[in-house]
Amino acid sequence: MKNLRLACICVLCASPTLLHAQNGIQMVSESYNISASWNLYWWWDSQIPGADNGPQPQPYPLGNWSAGYQVSPSGAITGGYDLSSSDGSPVAASTGSASPLGWSDLIASASIGLLSVQNYATAYPYGYTDAFPGFSPPLGGSLDWQGNVQTSVQAVWLFSPIYNSLEVNIYAQLYNEYGMGWGVNLYAIGHD
Amino acid sequence: MNTVWVGGLTFTLSDMTDSTTLLNISDPGWRSGPGPWDYTFAVNPSDIYEFSISGWSTTYDDDREIQDITASITSVPEPGVCLLLSLGLAGLLGFKRRFRS
Numbered sequence: 001m002k003n004l005r006l007a008c009i010c011v012l013c014a015s016p017t018l019l020h021a022q023n024g025i026q027m028v029s030e031s032y033n034i035s036a037s038w039n040l041y042w043w044w045d046s047q048i049p050g051a052d053n054g055p056q057p058q059p060y061p062l063g064n065w066s067a068g069y070q071v072s073p074s075g076a077i078t079g080g081y082d083l084s085s086s087d088g089s090p091v092a093a094s095t096g097s098a099s100p101l102g103w104s105d106l107i108a109s110a111s112i113g114l115l116s117v118q119n120y121a122t123a124y125p126y127g128y129t130d131a132f133p134g135f136s137p138p139l140g141g142s143l144d145w146q147g148n149v150q151t152s153v154q155a156v157w158l159f160s161p162i163y164n165s166l167e168v169n170i171y172a173q174l175y176n177e178y179g180m181g182w183g184v185n186l187y188a189i190g191h192d
Numbered sequence: 193m194n195t196v197w198v199g200g201l202t203f204t205l206s207d208m209t210d211s212t213t214l215l216n217i218s219d220p221g222w223r224s225g226p227g228p229w230d231y232t233f234a235v236n237p238s239d240i241y242e243f244s245i246s247g248w249s250t251t252y253d254d255d256r257e258i259q260d261i262t263a264s265i266t267s268v269p270e271p272g273v274c275l276l277l278s279l280g281l282a283g284l285l286g287f288k289r290r291f292r293s
Contacts, residue, residue: 024267119259123251152248161267170229175258
């Protein structure tokens with residue numbers, strides 16, 4: 001009887017990984033990366049017959065609102081983030097463009113934690129105006145703007161199962177909205 | 193349905209020890225539509241497995257992309273293992289009872 005009790009105690013203590021595992025899996029490594037970049041272009045349209053109406057980047061014509069942002073050689077105002085983690089620490093970041101017109105045209109944000117990934121991007125940067133305080137388009141033209149956002153997320157988990165059957169459950173909410181009223185799609189995939 | 197695609201999403205599950213792919217789903221929303229995404233695999237506890245999620249988006253004029261994914265991975269004994277364990281315990285108890293008598 002004494003030996004039986006000793007055997008039970010040994011069984012309970014035999015697998016220390018069990019004590020540190022969650023849901024019957026032992027995490028070996030967790031690697032995360034999130035990145036995003038955005039570009040915002042501004043130009044004026046002269047609207048003169050025979051004139052060149054193509055985009056003519058104006059990197060800094062609108063006052064000091066763009067101070068603090070990077071400006072590319074092509075005249076685009078740019079921004080973004082690039083974060084990584086290889087020790088399982090959660091990563092999260094967000095970025096966005098300012099606008100002299102008073103709103104954020106381009107927004108990106110992302111976060112990754114244990115078996116959880118979020119990635120968001122919004123781009124509402126298309127339009128024009130013929131009246132903007134502090135900037136008078138040459139020869140009575142209009143001020144036009146356009147932009148884009150690119151994002152990416154990667155998460156890799158290495159693990160070892162404790163038992164011989166693995167149950168994987170994925171819950172994914174995907175939402176896509178396209179410009180110019182083309183379509184809206186919403187998917188809820190899976191369940192907890 | 194609009195065919196413009198401004199984002200993508202991929203899930204993979206691989207056995208890194210013997211280089212086999214157990215699960216590989218790309219763009220689930222477009223290919224399969226809503227549905228349960230529950231999977232069960234027979235695995236080897238001595239192997240290392242990799243679960244990955246990757247997503248991307250490219251948004252332009254008035255576009256919006258949201259990807260929100262949560263997964264759970266659980267390792268459980270196969271039913272056959274439970275049955276064998278139960279039989280073993282029952283046998284042990286029987287042996288103990290016989291030994292006492």
